[in-house]
Amino acid sequence: MTTLYEGAFAKVNLTLDVLGKRPDGYHDLQSVMQTISIRDDVEIDVGTGKPWTLSCSAEGIPTDERNLAWKAARVFCDSTGKDPEGISIRITKRIPSGAGLGGGSADAAAVLRALNRHYGEPLSILALAELGSQVGSDVPFCTLTGTAMVEGRGERLRPLPPMPDCTFVVCKPDFSVSTPELYRKLDTVAIPVHPDNRAMENALIAGDLQAVADQLYNVFDPVVTADHLELNYIKSICNSYGSLGQQMTGSGSAVFAIMPSFEYAAVVCNMLKDNFPGIFIAKPI
Ligand code: C5P
Numbered sequence: 001m002t003t004l005y006e007g008a009f010a011k012v013n014l015t016l017d018v019l020g021k022r023p024d025g026y027h028d029l030q031s032v033m034q035t036i037s038i039r040d041d042v043e044i045d046v047g048t049g050k051p052w053t054l055s056c057s058a059e060g061i062p063t064d065e066r067n068l069a070w071k072a073a074r075v076f077c078d079s080t081g082k083d084p085e086g087i088s089i090r091i092t093k094r095i096p097s098g099a100g101l102g103g104g105s106a107d108a109a110a111v112l113r114a115l116n117r118h119y120g121e122p123l124s125i126l127a128l129a130e131l132g133s134q135v136g137s138d139v140p141f142c143t144l145t146g147t148a149m150v151e152g153r154g155e156r157l158r159p160l161p162p163m164p165d166c167t168f169v170v171c172k173p174d175f176s177v178s179t180p181e182l183y184r185k186l187d188t189v190a191i192p193v194h195p196d197n198r199a200m201e202n203a204l205i206a207g208d209l210q211a212v213a214d215q216l217y218n219v220f221d222p223v224v225t226a227d228h229l230e231l232n233y234i235k236s237i238c239n240s241y242g243s244l245g246q247q248m249t250g251s252g253s254a255v256f257a258i259m260p261s262f263e264y265a266a267v268v269c270n271m272l273k274d275n276f277p278g279i280f281i282a283k284p285i
Helices: 068-080 103-118 125-132 139-144 179-187 197-206 209-214 220-227 230-240 262-272
Strands: 002-013 015-021 027-046 053-056 087-092 147-152 156-159 167-171 245-248 255-259 279-282
Touching: 002 103, 002 139, 002 167, 015 179, 015 197, 027 103, 027 167, 027 197, 027 279, 068 087, 068 103, 068 125, 103 125, 103 139, 125 139, 139 147, 139 156, 147 197, 167 230, 167 262, 179 220, 197 209, 209 245, 209 255, 220 230, 220 245, 230 245, 230 255, 230 262, 255 262, 262 279
Parallel strands: 053 087
Antiparallel strands: 002 027, 015 027, 027 087, 027 147, 147 156, 167 255, 167 279, 245 255
């Protein structure tokens, strides 16, 4: 039996645009995604000689074939024809669930990377990411990691220059949003403002952190904020204490702020932690 170890890193959406509904019921997206340093740890025993198992340090997360990490292992074995002769997956969870931080997708992506490495890299990183789209829309980006333009359902990836060094504050309020419901809601309203993805790409090419912060935009943010005004409270505290820009990530409910330094981030954490214990300081990766 061999034990594999892999980090599973969260993501934030620097931009998120929904372009339209597709015949398959999904939506075409255009999003600049960024990996951040909030991480789960994934350990995989390969060759246990027993039925597959999965355990997770957090409660309320499925520990069977419904878990994206389990699905990823299944998809990897089916598509490469490898038989691990028993797999046991253990997830130490730190990425909050229902946050728009891609926690489940990050775990799945870590399983894909770990198994691919174990078997001598039969798949290139881009082929592995493409395989991830069978598991979930955010899995391809979480497999690639870094900074990328993500399009289609989430399976078309184009790496971008890395985000300039900065410190994030990430704050997960005590509610979660159903992603399918949010997409359905968006289908019923006109989207008044769209992100300027070209300008975001240019800001990254220029390495201009303030320009990156100025181009943050997520079409889901106003829709969720309208029902949950505490998101505005979190954003206003970040803004008052020196944030360069702040917004909700993915379909929520976490908000992230780009801070100029660790010291500024620590002050924001101090201001928010009593009302919002799900608060983190992170770096871009
Ligand atoms: O692919 P994933 O399971 O992460 O998607 C969750 C839900 O989000 C889907 O069932 C769908 O309702 C919605 N979705 C979408 N278009 C995308 C990604 C997700 O409509 N590109």
